[in-house]
Amino acid sequence: MKVLGLSFGKKNANTDILVKEALYGAKEAFPDAEINFINTQRLNIGRCIGCGACSTALEKGKDNNCIIKDDFQMVEEAVREADAIILGAPVYVLQPVGQFKDFVDRFSCRHDVSAINWVLDKRRAGEAPGNADDYPIERLRRRTVSYISVGGASTENWVSMGTATLHLFGFPAMMKVVANYNANSMGTIGNPYLNDEMIGHMHEIGKRTAAAVEMDDKDVEFYGPKGMGTCPVCHQNLLTVNGTTTVECPICGIEGKISIDGDKLNVEFSEAQQARARGTFAGLREHTTEIQGFGAICGPKIMANKELLEKKMERVKKFDEMINA
Ligand SMILES: Cc1cc2nc3c(=O)[nH]c(=O)nc-3n(C[C@H](O)[C@H](O)[C@H](O)COP(=O)(O)O)c2cc1C
Structure with missing residues (x-):
């Protein structure tokens, strides 16, 4: 079994300590496990530029690798080789540090299980070029994955989107989330090694993330030492409200019904909604179906308005000269 630790924090600082302790936990429980640790902070991981080369290549029968060549490929390869991943990132301005999102933007869509299978099915049906068997499906x-969010503030609203945003890494690839941990309060704890309880949770997270590799999803019990959260799928506490009693989990994209009992707020997410969470095949397929339909809707509209759009687009292309005309 291969266990990968990914830290987006400073070298040998809080995130490194916590991720490495989780790896020690995995190794204690599974002495034969092959452990790999990568600190990304000084790596050159450029931004996704939205060129679409990856998806175009896949549709043309080729591989969907990212055409920007930098340190991203090394980290991507390590994730592809891993069976279990412990991912830690510091909170910078309420959310995980930007490098984490840059990595997610280039990694996650390209490992969307539904989107890739959509194209492979078309190849099998002879509706798209290429051989379905050429795609390295083991990717x-x-x-399994666990997330550790690290923040300085004890005020929880200063890490409000920390753990939640980390979940964006693994859902397109349908990774099984075993645990998440909000390691906030670093500004007063001083160093994770001064908090034995926190280090104990890291060992448990490492052990459970590795153990879950050999388990069925249904048998994996989510480990939430700081609470099980409101959403039964991602175990986060974020909700989108729209003025009705229907609310939505912004991570999973599923609807829940709220009810109030005294000063307690209950949110009920039906089994049917849970079954269409963003990180399930059904949830991902809803999105694939939507975006695959864009062309049929937009194509004719754009063609019918070709001349109008060409003229209107001058306002954008010649902006500098037109704004002061
Ligand atoms: C630019 C910047 C913004 C930060 N913003 C927050 C924040 O919004 N909330 C918080 O709790 N901590 C914040 N921190 C503190 C870091 O999360 C904290 O120092 C953490 O331990 C850094 O991780 P590391 O020690 O692994 O490098 C911020 C730090 C920096 C450098």
């Missing part, structure tokens, strides 16, 4: 095999 999409099941992996």
Whole structure:
């Protein structure tokens, strides 16, 4: 079994300590496990530029690798090789540090299980060029993941989108989330090694993330030492409200019904909604179906308005000269 620790924090600082302690936990429980640790902070991981080369290549029968060549490929390869992943990132301005999102933007869509299978099915049906068997399908095999968010503030609203945003890494690849941990309060704890309880949770997270590799998803019990959260799927506490009694989990994209009992707020997410959470095949397929339909809707509209759009687009292309005309 291969266990990967990914830290987006400073070298040998809080995130490194916590991720490495989780790896020690995995190694204690599974002495034969092959452990790999990568600190990304000084790596050159450029931004996704939205060129679409990856998806175009896949549709043309080729591989969907990212055409920007930098340190991203090394980290991507390590994730692809791993069976279990412990991912830690510091909170910078309420959310995980930007490098984490840059990595997610380039990694996660390209490992969307539904989107890739959509194209492979078309290849099998002879509706798209290429051979379905050429795609290295082991890339999409099941992996387990746990997330550790690290923040300085004890005030929880200063890490409000920390753990939640980390969940964006693994859902397109349908990784099984074993645990998440909000390691906030670093500004007063001083160093994770001064908090034995926190280090104990890291060992448990490492052990459980590795153990879950050999388990069925249904048998994996989510480990939430700081609470099980409101959403039964991602175990986060974020909700989108729209003025009705229907609310939505912004991570999973599923609807819940709220009810109030005294000063307690209950949110009920039906089994049917849970079954269409963003990180399930059904949830991902809803999105694939939507975006695959864009062309049929937009194509004719754009063609019918070709001349109008060409003229209107001058306002954008010649902005500098037109704004002061
Ligand atoms: C630019 C910047 C913004 C930060 N914003 C927050 C924040 O919004 N909330 C918080 O709790 N901590 C914040 N921190 C503190 C870091 O999360 C904290 O120092 C953490 O331990 C850094 O991780 P590391 O020690 O692994 O490098 C911020 C730090 C920096 C450098």
